[in-house]
Amino acid sequence: MKFTLRQLQVFLATAHHENISQAAQSLNMSQSAASESLKTLESHFNMRFFERHGKTLKLNEMGRQFWPRVESLLVQAETLEKEFISQPSIGTLKVGATLTIGNYLLVPLIAEYMSKFGKSKVELHVHNTTKIVEDIVNFELDVGLIEGEINHPQLLITPWREDELIPFCSGSHPLAKKSQLSDQDLMQAEWIMRESGSGTRQTFERAMYGLMPKLNIALELEHTEAIKRAVSTGFGISCLSKVCLEDAFDRGELVPLNVPNRNFRRDFYVIMQKQKYLSKPIMQWLKLCGLSHYPQLT
Numbered sequence: 001m002k003f004t005l006r007q008l009q010v011f012l013a014t015a016h017h018e019n020i021s022q023a024a025q026s027l028n029m030s031q032s033a034a035s036e037s038l039k040t041l042e043s044h045f046n047m048r049f050f051e052r053h054g055k056t057l058k059l060n061e062m063g064r065q066f067w068p069r070v071e072s073l074l075v076q077a078e079t080l081e082k083e084f085i086s087q088p089s090i091g092t093l094k095v096g097a098t099l100t101i102g103n104y105l106l107v108p109l110i111a112e113y114m115s116k117f118g119k120s121k122v123e124l125h126v127h128n129t130t131k132i133v134e135d136i137v138n139f140e141l142d143v144g145l146i147e148g149e150i151n152h153p154q155l156l157i158t159p160w161r162e163d164e165l166i167p168f169c170s171g172s173h174p175l176a177k178k179s180q181l182s183d184q185d186l187m188q189a190e191w192i193m194r195e196s197g198s199g200t201r202q203t204f205e206r207a208m209y210g211l212m213p214k215l216n217i218a219l220e221l222e223h224t225e226a227i228k229r230a231v232s233t234g235f236g237i238s239c240l241s242k243v244c245l246e247d248a249f250d251r252g253e254l255v256p257l258n259v260p261n262r263n264f265r266r267d268f269y270v271i272m273q274k275q276k277y278l279s280k281p282i283m284q285w286l287k288l289c290g291l292s293h294y295p296q297l298t
Contacts, residue, residue: 147199
């Protein structure tokens with residue numbers, strides 16, 4: 001392209017003011033820069049747009065022919081620029097979350113986000129940690145919130161909030177009456193667990209280090225609510241995040257079990273692709289999550 005928008009702005013301002021000095025002032029340019037811009041535009045196409053009478057520049061027939069078209073083009077360019085500026089705050093934010101986070105923590109956060117940034121939309125994808133990590137690495141999601149501990153060369157991994165798993169059973173289960181469980185109790189019980197690849201399962205296996213091969217995993221389910229319903233029938237015991245158990249404990253539907261000398265604490269993490277562009281919606285989301293200290297925001 002042999003012309004620039006700046007050259008067209010100089011042409012239009014000169015047509016309005018009929019004076020190169022006033023045109024330059026309206027565009028916050030020096031007179032010499034404006035003159036050179038107009039001269040370059042005319043020389044590129046070997047034509048003149050103005051008749052010069054001293055310091056006054058009058059549009060000639062060629063200039064009058066192009067004036068409305070140049071004005072229309074610049075209006076479109078200014079509109080496009082405004083859309084470029086506003087677009088990052090309008091687009092859809094693709095958030096991936098593991099089951100516990102997605103089902104129990106994110107709904108209020110999404111509601112707050114959409115209330116504060118009404119033009120933005122959130123697309124929530126709920127999967128286990130392995131799937132969320134895969135989608136973040138492949139740029140299919142913008143931000144991930146996970147339960148599992150990972151180490152990946154393509155990801156920025158930042159602690160978000162603390163959590164703890166709690167072993168539990170139904171009130172009718174024989175172990176509900178015990179003040180604390182021994183390793184023997186744990187080995188004799190039938191366990192209903194989250195599937196391998198989930199952050200919950202990863203934390204549980206770490207907490208049960210040395211005992212895991214001896215446990216009786218009777219059933220593996222992908223959904224926490226299904227696990228809670230199964231346990232509430234009196235079949236087996238399980239171990240899930242306190243986030244998804246507190247209401248059931250309050251209602252007396254489920255009972256926490258005391259397992260001493262086992263560390264069930266963990267962190268939730270925010271993950272992003274290291275090469276991910278930090279759009280305005282992403283920055284807004286991270287700050288809403290309390291991560292104004294996030295590495296890419298500093």
